[in-house]
Amino acid sequence: MSRILIVEDEQDLANLLTYNLSAAGFETETSHSGAAALSRAKAFKPDLVLLDLMLPDLPGSEVLRLIKEDPNLRRTAVVMVTAKGQESDRVQGLELGADDYVVKPFSVRELALRVKAVLRRMARDSEGTGVLSAGSIKLDPARHEVRVGGNEVALTALEFRLLKTLLERPGRVQTREVLLSDVWGIEAEITTRTVDTHIKRLREKLGTAGDIIETVRGVGYKLASPDKDA
């Protein structure tokens, strides 16, 4: 049973989410503030955090950043829930590494479906045909591990999925739209800068080995096939 941490300061909404997600077969816990959520997450080890962006103590974006920076939590999926209709919040959240978002007022059914979809994508990350590699990069889906020249590189779930997607399709150009759809599961008209931000971060984490991810100007990205270059 997947575990979900609900972070929502409005008691009625927290109860609403708890009721519906429990009915959908999830194990849930609730935190009413950002600080409480961060400490609860460490003990509860949720698979997914449902994070309201307007919290009484910390901005939700800050909670998100702290989750994604924590070595023990960074693989936890985060779905943002926000009452602000402004796209800038969602874009900021996605760039900070959120896996999806829901805008208040939301349909509880749609929310449950989105949560399931995110968890499914996460589950697929550990499936696969054994270790993928390119240059000095090795990605082991089963162990959810990435190594560059033998040293482990700490990636968030999204960065892991992005790298895995590129490694699975060497030498083929992946447009931003394709990456948004396959990695994020987003078909929305959300800005494609999100992809660029994550590619940039991924390259930084991979060091010089990251050069293997090539930018195809105006189109998207491509994993250079080392065989062809050799």
Added chain:
Amino acid sequence: MTETPQARRIVFLLLATLLPGLAAGIGSGALAGVQTGVLAGSLAGIVSLVIAVASESESARALTRSGETADARRRELAEERDGALLEVQTLASAIEGMDEGMWITDANGVVLRHNEALRAILGTDQELVGQRPLFLLRRTELHDAVLRACREGVTSKVEVSMDAPRNKTLEVHIAPLGGSLPGSAAVFRDVTERKRLERVRQDFVANVSHELRTPIAAILGYAETLRSGALSDARHAPQMVEIIHRQSERLGELVEDLLELSRLDAGERPLSPAPVSLGEVARQASEAMEPRAAGKRLSLQLRIPTDLTARADPKALEQVLLNLLDNAIKYTPEGGTVELIGERVGDRAQLSVRDTGLGIEAKHLPRLFERFYRVDRGRSREQGGTGLGLSIVRHLVHGMEGEVRVASQLGVGSTFTVVLPVG
């Protein structure tokens, strides 16, 4: 050479024709092109000069032909000069009188002249003439815009944020002088206050949107949950209906408060202050709140001299007191005391609502009357507050030429004081 308007015009014509020629030459890129470009420019300048001189002498010849004397011609020139001088003076005083700052630069973007307002806007005493934009403001976007205006004739608008201690935002319009004049002009407007108001408005809209969507999310969510099966969940269904009811009430109150604020903002609710007995208004308000106070076993006390009057709008004042009493009752634990105290201080009448409640931390006090500002959002919601009550109070009190203050001590209680002119 004595400087006459004609001589100046000729020099100007020469300059004006030479400069675009130079620019065209540089633009053409190739070295040889530069040479011919300069040459072409110079030639064009000389030709213009010849034409200018020719036309001047032509008009002189025409005058002679008509048989008029040199005196008449001098008079005419003097009139022309006086007219031009008047025009220059008018323009100069108009520019000096502007609230906006203004500077004029030469073709290289160096400041030639400016009005006094510019000094105030830039907040500087330093000499501006002879300086470049980059030196004066350290903003490359402004510097670039000035050079674009000078070199390419491009008009632009840039926003410049000035760092502390000036902390201003300026909107600068930059344009080439136009015609054949080299250089650029820039007009500086201080938009700091406008920007601040924009931010206030945006925050307000974001807050309203959040405050409205939260009850709507709860109502929709619980209704949807009931519809898709929870209706037959005998244990939870009644609670869900209860929540839908409570959240609908909250939504209604919020909409009412928002409308009230907007009516006050728009001045659609004129207040008519008249001498009012404070004891009378306070008694009505406390009678209305008595059942709620009793429900929490609070003692609600009135201590107002019978002859105390103030200039106030009775309805607005009652609304103010109801709001303050409502807050006091909400945040005072069972068994506590809420007092309504009236006294006269000089030519002012004071009404205070004092409670033995939770109290408010000092850091919150300055912002307490802001819209949607809450000391503790969770607690405020539990109590059913809209976050707008105190800002409506402040609005109403200001409308009666009074003021409202708060003093508080954590764990001891709070006192809200309304000060009004004596009636």
